[in-house]
Amino acid sequence: MGMIYKRGNMYWIKYYRNGKPYRESTKSKKEADAKRLLKKREGEISEGKLPGFYFDKVKFDELAGGLIRDYRINQKKSLVRAERSVSHLKQRFEGAKATQITTSEIMMYIENRLEEGAANATVNRELAALKRMLNLGARQTPPKVDRVPYIPMLKENNTRKGFFEHVGYLELKKALPEYVKPIVTFGYKFGWRLSEIIELTWDRVDLKNGIVRKEPGETKNDEARTVYLDEELKGIFKKLFTERRLDTSNVFLRDGEPIRGFRKAWLKACKDAKLKGMLFHDLRRTAVRNMVRSGIPEGVAMKISGHKTRSVFDRYNIVSDRDLKLATQKQEAYLSEQEKNSTGSVLGTIQNFNEKGANRRHG
Numbered sequence: 001m002g003m004i005y006k007r008g009n010m011y012w013i014k015y016y017r018n019g020k021p022y023r024e025s026t027k028s029k030k031e032a033d034a035k036r037l038l039k040k041r042e043g044e045i046s047e048g049k050l051p052g053f054y055f056d057k058v059k060f061d062e063l064a065g066g067l068i069r070d071y072r073i074n075q076k077k078s079l080v081r082a083e084r085s086v087s088h089l090k091q092r093f094e095g096a097k098a099t100q101i102t103t104s105e106i107m108m109y110i111e112n113r114l115e116e117g118a119a120n121a122t123v124n125r126e127l128a129a130l131k132r133m134l135n136l137g138a139r140q141t142p143p144k145v146d147r148v149p150y151i152p153m154l155k156e157n158n159t160r161k162g163f164f165e166h167v168g169y170l171e172l173k174k175a176l177p178e179y180v181k182p183i184v185t186f187g188y189k190f191g192w193r194l195s196e197i198i199e200l201t202w203d204r205v206d207l208k209n210g211i212v213r214k215e216p217g218e219t220k221n222d223e224a225r226t227v228y229l230d231e232e233l234k235g236i237f238k239k240l241f242t243e244r245r246l247d248t249s250n251v252f253l254r255d256g257e258p259i260r261g262f263r264k265a266w267l268k269a270c271k272d273a274k275l276k277g278m279l280f281h282d283l284r285r286t287a288v289r290n291m292v293r294s295g296i297p298e299g300v301a302m303k304i305s306g307h308k309t310r311s312v313f314d315r316y317n318i319v320s321d322r323d324l325k326l327a328t329q330k331q332e333a334y335l336s337e338q339e340k341n342s343t344g345s346v347l348g349t350i351q352n353f354n355e356k357g358a359n360r361r362h363g
Helices: 031-046 052-056 060-073 079-093 103-115 120-138 166-175 181-190 194-198 231-242 263-272 281-293 298-305 310-316 321-362
Strands: 003-007 010-017 020-025 211-214 225-228
Touching: 003 031, 010 031, 020 031, 060 079, 060 120, 079 103, 079 120, 103 120, 166 181, 166 263, 181 194, 181 231, 181 281, 225 298, 281 298
Parallel strands: none
Antiparallel strands: 003 010, 010 020, 211 225
């Protein structure tokens, strides 16, 4: 049986679980509070649960570490994004007990992030990371979290619709440094993600047959991918091959070193080409649209760009102002043709009617 006792002015409780004694401060000077807490702990034990104070020892930092560890063990490609989300979550929850991460605290976090200018989609990724780490803690043996609070998600309505017209793409290429141009050309024609392009190695390139491939596990959707180079890209890859360094396997290099990114060069080129605000990912949308417009079957286009789900592919198959204008012109031509046919049909009917009337009179 449990018991209540005092240490100084504070009440403490003592109870047993599997024969092991537990002592816990009620942090209260009222005996009634001690009785309620003792009754709660005895109820938890009778239900086979861990005493609630056990969960007070677990902090956000431990749960965040478990999340990152899970991403690394499972070799998830979104590890960098998860680390970024955790760094933002730490601003509010670092050092906090797991039991203090409540819905009201989460709502305050959301409000602060929105005030900082974070997009709804960004906040949702951070909330998803928080929910994931809490769920991982709840699944531990023994569990580190006794409950996962309700985590509200924000409505997302910030899907980008940017894409390059061919003239804009050519202007961008002119403004880019030489080492970036091959990457942009490849992205414009095949719609691969930037990481999939810059991580390409020569053992995945067949220059003789003009083939570039990715093996299973090397793409975001973990599926193999093969594309055939056109004449422009064949020339580009042959040039890159003659300039390659034998001590590195990467196809795309800058001053002999593998390329990790080119954000500053991209932003400057977009500004110079009057394409401010465009992203490299907009090349992916553009490639999808161009392939579909050129008559490539959608299933084949999805294989080339690496789209696994139809919903995302359809979202990237963007309609431009030119498409809308062309649609109006086509409809106008169609209706005009229908009107001609209708007018001709009516005139033909009248003429037949008049001919029949004239025949009757002559008869």
